[in-house]
Amino acid sequence: MNVFTGEIVMTISAHVQAGSNYELRFTGLFHPARDYAFPCDARGMVDLARLSERARASYLRVCAQVGREFLGPVKCIRCLEL
Secondary structure (H helix, E strand, O other): OOOOOOOOOOEEOOOOOOOOOEEEEEOEOOOOOOOEEEEEOOOOOOOHHHOOHHHHHHHHHHHHOEOOOEOOOEEEEEOOOO
16 A cells, blocks of 8 residues: 655654664644654555554554545654664
């Protein structure tokens, strides 16, 4: 499933799976602090098989709510923690 609709590259800090250099970030329309971020590849594709069951359910719910509760996804470069 490809839900990626645009690309803006920026540096952010997030807790995502080790080995992933990118994440797909969804920002809440009405609650900007209510962001969701999911590990993705350089093309913005999320590997659903690598997500936990809870993360997969959240990803599918957030994708279904784009335009109603969340802005479209933004691919970001993950900031490595030092």
